[in-house]
Amino acid sequence: MRGCYADGMPKMNNDAAISACLVCGERPTIRAHLLPESFVREIFHKPKADEKHMIFHPETGRKQQSNTGRFERGILCAKCDGVLGRYEDLAFRLITRLRSITVGRKLGTQSFINAGTYPFRVAVVDEFVRFACGILWKYSSTPTDEPSHIEIGECQALFENICWHGAAIPEGVDVFIERDLFSFAAFTDPSQVYYYCSPSIGRRGHRTSHDLAWFSIGGFTIYVKLNQPGLSDFAPKKCWMRGRKACHFNVAIRSIEVNSSMHESIGMTRDDLARLNKGIHAKYRSSQLP
C-alpha cells in the first residue's frame, strides 16, 4: 500500500491521547510524524513555505489535505520520538547532499542518465540503517485499518531494539538507496522534491529473492531487507550500507517504474491543490511574499 503525500487532518482521539508509548510505556504520547517533517516540508517550493499539499491513496481514491505530513498519536512519547529525530536529522542532511550529485542532465523534456553506482561517505556506521528501520517501525505501529499501515512481522520487535536499545544490525537487515529517476525525469528540476511515498513491501531480486520494504523521500528510494538470510542481488553488492562508512548509491533506469503511478496521483489532486493554495499563489504572483 502506498500514498502520495501532501498531508492529513488528524482525527481527535481521546483514548490515543492518554495511551502509553509503545517503546517505554511512558504517558502521554505525542503526535509522531510517520515521515520526518523536514522531508515533507521540502516538497514546498520556496518562497511558498506555507503551501498545502495533498495525500492521495490510490487504492481508495481518498484524498486528504496536509500541512506537515501524516502523524500518529498513541505510539511514541516525546523522548522516544526524539531518539528517532536524531537519526532523521542526519538522514535528511545526507539525502539532501546526495541529491545534489549530478547523475545525468536534462535537455527540455529529455533526460540523459548516467546509470551506475556513486560513492559517498557516512560519518557513523549504520546510522542510516537505524533511520530506515525507525520509519518502518512507525508505519507498522499504526492501526491496522490505516491505509498506510504495513505488516513486518518479527521485524517490528527487531527494529525497536535497533532504534531504541542499541542492538547491532543483524546480517539479515540491510539498506541501499537508489536515486528516484521518475522524480528526475517527470518534473522540471531534478534538484527539487515533488512528492514522497509511504512504505511498500514485496519480494525483489534477480537470481535471489528477498522480502524488502521501500519508501521514497528526498528524490531517493530507500530499500530495506527485512531480516532475510543471504545477500540480495537487487542492488550491486557495494550499495548495501550495513557496516560501512564508504557507501555507494545506485542509479538504475528501473527506478522510473517504482513511482510512475505518482503521475496519475498528481493528476488526481491537481485541482484540489490549486484550490487549497489559491490565496498563497495570488500573494506570490503579486510579490507580497519575500
Ligand SMILES: [Zn+2]
Ligand atoms: Zn517512550
